Amino acid sequence: MTLIDLANPTRFLAFTARLLPWLVAATAILLAVGLYQSAMAPDDYQQGATVKIMFIHVPNAWLSMFVWGVMSLAALGTLVWRHPLADVAAKAAAPLGAAFTFLALVTGSLWGRPMWGTYWEWDARLTSVLILFLMYLGLIALWRSVEDPSRAARAAAILTLVGAINLPIIKFSVDWWNTLHQPASVMRMGGSTLDRAFLIPLLVMALAFSLLFLTLHLAAMRNEILRRRVRAMQMIQAQAGQRAA
Amino acid sequence: MSLGPYATFIEASYLVVLFVVALLIAWIAIDYRSQKRRLSELESEGITRRSGRPTMDKI
Numbered sequence: 468m469t470l471i472d473l474a475n476p477t478r479f480l481a482f483t484a485r486l487l488p489w490l491v492a493a494t495a496i497l498l499a500v501g502l503y504q505s506a507m508a509p510d511d512y513q514q515g516a517t518v519k520i521m522f523i524h525v526p527n528a529w530l531s532m533f534v535w536g537v538m539s540l541a542a543l544g545t546l547v548w549r550h551p552l553a554d555v556a557a558k559a560a561a562p563l564g565a566a567f568t569f570l571a572l573v574t575g576s577l578w579g580r581p582m583w584g585t586y587w588e589w590d591a592r593l594t595s596v597l598i599l600f601l602m603y604l605g606l607i608a609l610w611r612s613v614e615d616p617s618r619a620a621r622a623a624a625i626l627t628l629v630g631a632i633n634l635p636i637i638k639f640s641v642d643w644w645n646t647l648h649q650p651a652s653v654m655r656m657g658g659s660t661l662d663r664a665f666l667i668p669l670l671v672m673a674l675a676f677s678l679l680f681l682t683l684h685l686a687a688m689r690n691e692i693l694r695r696r697v698r699a700m701q702m703i704q705a706q707a708g709q710r711a712a
Numbered sequence: 713m714s715l716g717p718y719a720t721f722i723e724a725s726y727l728v729v730l731f732v733v734a735l736l737i738a739w740i741a742i743d744y745r746s747q748k749r750r751l752s753e754l755e756s757e758g759i760t761r762r763s764g765r766p767t768m769d770k771i
Binding site: 506507510515516517519520523524527562563566569570573574577578580581679683686687689690693694696697699700701703704707 | 713714715716717718719721722724725726728729732733735736737739740743744747748750751754755757759760761
């Protein structure tokens with residue numbers, strides 16, 4: 468089966484039905500391994516045990532941007548090829564992206580209080596991530612408020628692409644401005660500055676959360692396809708009712 | 713495993729992640745059942761989909 472075959476919703480549903488059980492199992496195993504490694508990781512010489520918050524904060528922060536990146540690619544699919552599955556992918560990803568961004572903000576806040584002495588600071592990194600969260604909510608509201616899915620898809624796609632400007636701002640905010648947030652320590656020129664004792668659990672947790680996103684995204688896409696089928700059938704039912712009256 | 717003086721912050725972080733992820737899983741599972749039920753209700757009423765319609769929602 469080629470990638471283009473999956474662009475057919477019926478084939479996509481069949482493929483998802485076969486793949487999802489394996490993805491669920493792989494996600495559960497990797498999460499269990501990641502959580503065990505996180506629990507067993509040594510304390511940091513400066514932060515003590517609070518370094519354990521990093522193992523859930525960083526994967527959620529990465530995913531908050533990655534999901535918007537996925538939605539941006541899907542937005543191109545909607546605007547350039549007008550493929551319905553592209554809008555399905557973007558619409559299904561938005562609540563997941565909002566949840567991961569919310570978790571990045573909350574866990575960051577809970578990490579910030581003992582380390583920085585404050586839950587929140589209006590600095591560039593925190594504020595740009597908060598804006599990302601509000602943009603997710605705005606997109607979800609847009610999809611819900613426009614009745615016609617075709618119009619909603621185009622409007623959401625344009626808004627998604629405009630919002631993608633925020634991604635490099637979030638990534639480089641710690642370099643461009645003076646912020647409380649530490650600069651990049653894993654994805655940086657010259658390699659990671661993290662010790663292996665922290666880096667390995669972090670990478671396992673990042674992979675586990677990425678698999679979690681993939682699993683939930685495919686399941687949410689399947690739901691969205693079914694929802695649109697229900698809507699199409701309800702419209703046929705209503706038209707048949709009008710003709711009979 | 714001792715979590716030190718900031719145990720509350722560490723535990724709260726993990727609990728909130730667990731809660732939100734559980735909420736997402738439950739929401740997707742409930743939504744799936746709901747859509748499948750609505751689809752089978754419509755099919756049992758003899759409604760079938762028309763294929764080949766060009767708009768985004770006809771998939």
